[in-house]
Amino acid sequence: MLRLHDYLRSGNGYKVRLLLHQLEIPFELVPVDIEKGESRTPEFLRRNPNGRIPVLELEDGTCLAESNAIQWYLAEGTPMLPEARLPRAQVLQWLFFEQYSHEPYIAVVRHWLHTGLTPERERQLPEKRERGEAALAVMERHFATRAFFVAERYSIADIALYAYTHVAHEGGFDLAAFPALRRWLARVRAEPHHVPITQG
C-alpha cells in the first residue's frame, strides 16, 4: 500500500490526500509533525533530503517529494490530467504558478498567523499580503471567462490551487473582492469524493 508522510494542517499534503480520495486509491497516512521538527530528523531526511512533507513512499520504498510532482505521478492516465500536449503543459503552468507566486504568500502568511508573528515577520507581512492579493487577482481574471483552470474540466491544477486558497482567510486574506474565484471554490467543493483538509 502507498504510504503518505504528511501533516494534516498542510495544504501541500492536502493536495495529495484529496487526489488519492478522488481517485479512490487506498493509502496509509504516516503523521509527521513539522512544528516539532519531525521533517528534519535523519530518518526523514533519508526520504526527502530537502526536509519537507508531503512524501509519497511507493510499495518498493522509493520516495517521491514535492506535492505537485506527486500529484502528477498519481494523476497520470486518469481523468485528473488531460492527455494532449498543450493542456498538459497548461496544467504544469498553473502548478508552477502555485508554488512560485501563490504558496509563498498565501500559505506562508497562514502559517505565520498560526505559529506566531515575530518582529521580522511583521516587517515582511505587507509585502507578503500584497503579493498574495496579486496571485488571487490573476486567478480572478482567469475565472472571469472560465470554469476551471485548464480545458474547462476539473484537474490537478484545480486541486493545487484550491488547497491554500480555500483556507486563505486563515491568513487574513479577504476573498470578498474575488467573486469568480469564490464560484470556482464552490465548483471544486462540489466534485465527487471531495474531502476536507482535516481528513487523513
Next chain:
Amino acid sequence: MLRLHDYLRSGNGYKVRLLLHQLEIPFELVPVDIEKGESRTPEFLRRNPNGRIPVLELEDGTCLAESNAIQWYLAEGTPMLPEARLPRAQVLQWLFFEQYSHEPYIAVVRHWLHTGLTPERERQLPEKRERGEAALAVMERHFATRAFFVAERYSIADIALYAYTHVAHEGGFDLAAFPALRRWLARVRAEPHHVPITQG
C-alpha cells in the same frame, strides 16, 4: 516560428533558450526588458497575466508561461525527458525543488546584487543566503553518488538547476564547498550544443 518573450539576464529564460538550442528548434527572441517594466505593460499581461518572462508564443498565438512548464512542453517526446512514469515524476520533483527551494534564494540574491541592495534587502539577505546554501547542500548530497539528477542521464531537470547555479557566484555564493556539484556543472557544460546564458 516559435517566439520567445525573454530577457537575456534571466536564468528562467536561459532554461528555455538552452533547451531550444540543444533540441535544434529555431525560434525568434522577443526582448522584454523587465528592469524597465516591460513585463507589466497591458500588452505583455495579455500574454501572461502573471507578468513574468519567459513566455513561449506558439505559431497560433497561444502563450505558455512558467519556464519549467515551457521546458516540459518542448522536451516531451525527446531524449531530454524520460518516458517512464517514475523518472518523469522525479524530473518534476527537481523542477519544483528549483522553483520553491532554489530560485527564490540563489536567483533573487543575484538579482538584488545586480539591481542594488536596499536596507530591507540587506535585512533579508542572511536568511536568503542560508536557504540558498541549504539548496546547494541538497544538490551536493545528490551528486555524491550520481552524475545527473534523474536516471543517470541529462534532462530538463539538469537544465533547470544549471540555469541559476552556474551564475550563483554573481549572488556571492561560493561553490568551493560543493565539489560534486561543480563536477556536475562541468558535465552539463560539456553536453552537445551548449550555449552560454548571454546567447539569444
